[in-house]
Structure formats: structure tokens, C-alpha cells
Amino acid sequence: MRFICDSMLGKLAKYLRILGLDAIYFRPSRKGVETIFEEPYYFFTRRKKSPYQNTVYIKADRVQDQLREIKNIIKPYVDTSRIMMRCIKCNKELEAVEKDKVEPLVPEYVFHTQKQFYICPQCKKVYWSGSHVENMYKWIRELLEL
Helix, strand or coil: CEEEECCCCHHHHHHHHHCCCEEEECCCCCCCHHHHHCCCEEEEECCCCCCCCCEEECCCCCHHHHHHHHHHHHHHHCCHHHCCCECCCCCCECEEECHHHHHHHCCHHHHHHCCCEEECCCCCCEEECCCCHHHHHHHHHHHHCC
16 A cells, blocks of 8 residues: 655655655656556545545644544554665665675764664665664554554
8 A cells, every 4th residue: 555645744754654654755746646646545635625536634733643643544554564664765665784884874883883774775875773763663652552
């Protein structure tokens, strides 16, 4: 299932990616935009009208409240083994990478204190389990009532 967030919901798209979901940040002027609607999807928007099927109108301003609004929609699609396994910048699935290959890409302290690294195959952003990860998992458990 694909989740498409309109241009008013960029932060929501990032949080859906943290949850491991395929979340597109929709900008109509982007080339090839029609292809994002080719597979099953939900379209999230704050606008009053939408030409797309499966549109869900988001009322809340804050992303945490937006997630609570759509919790029942997204919960069946969350695979706990895929949480934090998507690039929050470009939505690609992350790949494990050998530690020695990221040394020039991460701060020295991080390189020496972390064992596992992941990289986005598209934008090359490097990810690791920093101090914030435990708080993120706590938030996710509370949101999804796990």
C-alpha cells in the first residue's frame, strides 16, 4: 500500500516513512507524478476537495495529531521489522552498509560508537541508531498501541 501526502503534509510523509511505510510527498508539478497513483493508495490532504480516490481529509495541524487521525488506516500496514528502514528524505528502502565504508560520511564519534549503519541507495544519506531511537520506538508503541 502506498500513502500519498499532498504538499501541505510533508512532515506527515516523513513520519510515515519512519513507520516503514511507502509515503510519497506529492507535488503535482513533479515529472511522472501520474505513476504514483498506479498502485493501491490512500491520498492524505488538508484541502477541501480532491480529484483522487481513497482521499482522507486531515483536520489536525500537528503531525502527532494527524497520525492519530489516520492510525486505524495505517496500522494494518505497519510491519514492525520495517520501522526506521526507509529514507525519511527520499522514501527509498535503506540498505545495510559495512562500517568501514561510511567512515568519511559520519562524525568520528558516531563511527567509533556505533556498530550498524544503513544507507539510502538513492540520496546516500547514512543512518544509525542514535540516542533518539529508543524515544522513537516508545512513541511508535504508544501510537500503534503495541
